[in-house]
Amino acid sequence: MGRLMQGLRNLSIRKTFILYMFVFIMAAALVSVITVGQAGEMMNRLFLKYNPSYTVEDINNPAVIYNIEKINTDYSPRDQRWADFLRFLDSWSVPIYFAGSIISAALLFYRNKLEKPIKLIRNASENITNHNLDFHIHYDCQDEMGKLCESLEQMRAALDQNNKMLWQAVEERKRLNAAFSHDLRTPLTVLTGYTDFMKNYIPSGKMPTDQIVSTLDKMSNQIMRLKQDVDAMSAAQRLEDVQYKLDHVEMASLTEQLQSICDMFTQGKRFAVVWDIDLTVLHAKVDANLIIRVFENLMGNAARYARNHLEIELRFIPEYLILAVHDDGYGFSPADRKKAFVPFYRGEHANSQDRHSGLGLYICKTLVEKHGGTIDISNNETGGATVQAMFRLG
Template identity: 25%
Template sequence: MSIRIKLLLSYAAMLVIPLFLLMITALLLTVVYRGDVQNLKNAYERKFEPLEDSDYGNLIKHTMMKNPDLLNDASFLKDLSADMLKNNTALYIRSDQETLYISDELLSKETLTEKLPAFKHEGTRYEPYKVKYENDWYQVVQFDLLSKDSKPVSLFLLTKLDPLVHFVLTFFPILFLLTVVVLILTHTLLTTYMSRRIIRPILELRGAARQVAEGNLDFQVQVSGKDELGQLGMAFEEMRSKLQESIVLQQQYETNRKELITNISHDLKTPITAIKGYVDGILEGVANSPEKREKYMRTIATKTGELDRLIDELFLYSKLDMQKLSFSFESVSILPFLKDWAEELIIELEKKDVKLAMNLDEGEHARVSVDRDSFKRVLGNVIQNSLKYMDKSEKMITVHTFMEGEQFVLTIADNGPGVPKEAADHIFERFYRAEQSRNSDTGGSGLGLAIAKQIIRGHSGEIYAKSEEGQGTTIYIVLPIDEDRSTQG
C-alpha cells in the first residue's frame, strides 16, 4: 500500500471516526433533550424544561389548583388521564390515604403507588425524581394542593421511562467523557501508527545516509515494506551494497596494481641485471678473448630477447585487460585447423624429445568462430607452459577433442609434475606460479596462461585446468559452436 493511500486513509479515519462519534453523541443528546420530551410532553414534569412552562404544568397550576372542584370531576380526570397515557404518563390523585383517582395503567401497581410520598405543603410542586418498579423506571412529579373542603390532596404524574432514555439520563456524563477519550485515543493511535510507518523509516534512512557520508558502509538498511519508503529503503540498501562492493573492488585493483608493479619490476630487473653484468665484464676486460666476448655478446642478445618478449607480453596483456585488442573472427572448421597446427607443433616438439598424441574423436563437422592468430597464441602458450615443467624421461603431450552439448571442448594434457588442486584454479592469474622459484628455466614471464584466459574470454569461451600432483595437468578449452555454419555428417 502506497504512502499516499495510507495518508488518505489516515486522514479519512481522523475525519470519519470523530464525525461518527459526534453523530452518536448528537443522537444521545437528542434522546436526552428530545426523545424524553416526546415521552413527557404532555406530562407535568420535564427533565430539562421547567414543568411550569408545559401544558400539564399550566393546567395544574392555573386550573386545577384554582378550581379544586375538578379533583372530583371524574369525566375531566378520565379525559386528562387518557390524553397523558398517550405519552406514557399516568395520573394518581390521593387525599390522605384515600385514592381519589388512579389511571388504569396503575391499577395493578399498588406497590408503586404505596411508595409515593405523603402530602407536605399546600401549593407546592416538587422536583422530579425516579423510582423503580420491578424492571421499569418511573419519573415522578408531585403537586400538593387543598381540595374544596380544605383536605390535603397530592397529585402525582408518573412517566414510564424508556430504558435507553434512562440509561442516557444516568450515564450521560460518562458517555460524553468516553467520547472525548475515544477521540483522543483515535488521533493518538493513528498519529503513532503513521509515525512508525513513515517517520521511523525516514529517520532510519537519514541515519544510514550519515553513516555513508562518514565512510561507514558495513551495515544494512533495516527498512522494509512495499510502499514508497520500502522501495526507497531497498534502493538505498542496493546502492550501499554496490558502493561497498565497488570500494572493495577498487581496493583489490589497487592491491593488484601494486602487485603487478612489483612483479614487473622483478621480471624486468632479472634480464637487465644479467645484461648489465655482462656489459660490465666486457668493459672491465673480463672477456679478454674473442671467444669470451662472443659468449658475453650472445648472452646479452639472449637476455635482450627475453626482455623484449616480456615487454611484448605485458603490452599484449594490458591491451586485453582493457579490452582494447580487436579480434578478426572467422568461422573455421576446427578439426582441420587443429591438424594443421599439430603438424607445425610436431617439428618443435621433436627437437625437445616430446611426443604428441592427437585424439580428435568428435567435432568433425563443427565450426568455431576464432581469431586464427590469437587462438594459435593460446595454444602456443599452453604448450610452452607444459614444456617448461616437463620432468619425466618420456615426455608426452596429448590433444583430445569432444563435443559437450552445443560446445566444442579441446583438452591439452601433459605428463609433467602437476600442481596441487588448490593451485589449479589460480594458474591463469597473472604472474602466478605454483612453482614459486623464478629462475630462467621455468620462470617465464608469468603471463602466458593469463593472456590465454583473456583471449578465450574474448572468444566467449572458457578455459580451466585440472591437475593431479605427479600425474600431470590438463587444460580444458571450451568454445561455442558456430551453429549457423556447422554441418551435420
Template identity: 35%
Template sequence: MDKMKRTLRDLSLPGSLVFYIVIFVMLALVLSVMTNSICERAAEAIRMSYPASGEKNYLTNEQGERLGDGVYIGKEFVPLSPSDERTINLLKLLPLIAAPVYSALCIIAAALLFYRKKLRKPLAELRTASEKISNNDLDFSIGYDSKDELGRLVGSFETMRAMLANNFSEMWRQVEERKRLNATFAHDLRTPLAVLKGYNEMLQSSEHAQTKEIAVTMGKHLSRMEAYVNSVSNLRRLEDTRPEYKTVPLQQFVSSLQESALILCTQNGKKLLMQNKTVDCDILMDKMFVSEVCNNLIANAVRFAQTSITLSFSLQGNGLLLSVSDDGKGFDKKTVHKVTSPYFTEETERSEHFGLGLYICKLLCENYGGYLKIADVSNGARVLAFFKTPSFEKK
C-alpha cells in the first residue's frame, strides 16, 4: 500500500491527471449502468402491477378438474394510466441524462482531487516561500517529498533560496567590512592631516613669498581632505542611525523648520515661499532625522535657485511629506537617476561639496521607513521626502 502511494506521489503531473480521469470515468460508467438497471426494473415493476387479460387455458385431469393457474394465450395487458406512462417515459429518459451528468461530475471530481493531491501543497509552499523572500526573510527552508515536476521545482526553489541566503550573507559581510575599512581609513588619516596642517601653518608664516603662496594652496587641499574625512565619518554614523520616536507638536516643529529655512534663504539672497497643509496635532517622530533632511534639501536648493524656494509640508496617509522646490535650472535628465548616489555632483567646483547631500537625505528617509523622490517640474527642481510615522493625534 505504501509503495502504491509512493508511486502515485512520484507520478508526473500529466500521468497523474490521466490516472485520476480514467478512474473517475470508470466510476461514471458504473454509475450509468447501475442507473439504467434501476430504471428498467422500476419500469418493469410498474408494468407488472397491471393484470393481464385474454383467453386463459387450463390443464385438466381425467376427471376434468383444473390443474394449476392456467396460462394466457394471446396475453394482453391493461392500458397504463397517464401518470404511470409518464413515469415510465421518465425512467427511460433518466439513464440518457444521467450518463453525461455522471461524466461531468466525475471529471470535476478528478480535477479537484488532482489539485488536492498534486498541486495544493507545493503551490502553498512556493507562495509562502516567495512572500518570505519578498520580505527579505531567508531564514527558512522549503521541501516537498515528491519526484514529479513540482517536486523538482520546489527543490530548485530551495537551492535558489540557499544561494540567495549565502550571497546575502556574503554581501552583508562585505558591506560591513567596507564600512569598517572606511571608518579606519578616516580615523587613521586624522593624525597625519593634523601634522600636515601644523607644518602648513608654519610655512604660511614664512617671509618668503613663493613659500607662503605654495603653503596657502596646500592649506586649501588639506582643508578639502579634512572635509572629506569628516564626511566619511558622518556617513558611517548616519548609515547606522535609526530613528528614536518621540511625541512632537507638529505645528511648532514645522514653524522651527520654517525659521531655519528662512535664515538660510535670507543669508543667500533667496526668497522663501511656505506652504503648510498640516493640521494641529501631536505626531511621533525623530526631530533630528526630519530636521537634517529639511536643512540639506534647503541648502541644496539655495545653491541652484535663481530667486525663490518653496517649502511645503502635508500629512499623506500614515506619514509626513516634505517638499522642497526651486526655480533653478533643474536636474539634468541624463544624470537625474544618479543624483541620490554618494559622491555624485554636477558641480565642477567640489571644494566644499562632495555630492552627499541628497544621498544623506535618501539614507535618512529610508531608515525612517519612507522615501526620497525627484519630481518632474517644468521649471526648476523639486524633491519629495516622506517620513513614515507610527501614529498622530489631532488636537
C-alpha cells in the first residue's frame, strides 16, 4: 500500500490531473445513474398513489393500463413538494454531480500536488530576496514540482556556497590588508627617522660624508624592502583571480617538471634530496600549473631551513594527489603552527637577512583550496617540518 501511495505521489502532474478527473467523473456518472433511477422510481410510486391502475392479462403482452382521462395530479402539499424535488433531481442532478466532481477533483489535485510545493517555493523566494540562505527545501515527490524544488534547493546551496566564498574572500582581503599595513610600519618608521635625522644634521654640516652615504644605503635598503612588500602584496591579491583548469596530465611528465624545480632550488646546497614516488596511475585529471606553483613555494621554504636532508613525497590516495615536503630544519614552533598561513608571517626562526615575503604558505593554502584540497603542517618525530598538500582529482 505504501509503494502504491508513493507511486501515485510520484506521478507527473499531467497524469495525476487526468487520473483525478477520470475517477471523479466516473463517480459522478455512477451517482447520476443511481440518483436518476431512484428519482424516477419514487415518482412512479407517487403517481400510483393517486392513480389506480388495472392490468390487462394478455398471454403475449401483459400490461398495466391507466385511464388517461382520469389521471389525478392533484397531490397533497407535502407530496407536491416531494414530487417537485424528484423532478428537480431527475432534471438537474446530472449537471450538478458532474460540475461538483470537476470542482472537487481540481481542489483535491491542488491540495495534494500543488499547494505544498508552491508554498515551499514562495517561502524560498522570500528568503532569497531577504538574503537569507540558511534554510532547506525538502519535497519528497519526484514529479515536476519535486524536481523544481530540487533545482531550487541546488540553486540555494550554490548561492549559499558562493556567498560564503565571497564573505571568506572579503575577510581574507581584510586580513591581507591588515598584515600588509602592519608590515609597512617598520620600514616607514625607519625611513621617517633617517629623514628627520638628515634634515637636522646635514644643513648644519655636522654630518660627515661617509655617514651620509651609510644612512642613504640604509634608507635604500628600506625602500627596497617596501618595494618587495608591495610586489608581494600585488601577487597575493592576484591569487583571487586564479582559476584552476583540470586536464588529463601525464604523471611522469609532471614528476619530471617537479624534479627540475627541485634541482633549481637545491643547486649549491649541501643537503641530500630523497624522492618518495608512489604513483599508481599514469594519468590524472589535475591542474599541473597550479601544482607546480604550490611546489615552488614549498621548496622555497624547505630549501631555506633544511640542514642535511630533504624528502619529497608524491603519491595517490582515493580521490586525491598527495604532495608532501619533509625537511630536517627547525620545525614549526607553537606560534608558527598558529600563524603559518597568515599573510606576511615570517616565522620565529627568520632573520633580518632573510627577506622572504612571508606569503609562501598563504599562497599554497589559497591555491590548494582552489583545487578542492587541503594543506597541513606538522613536525617530524626526528626533527624538522612537514608540509602536506592534498589536491582533489577531477
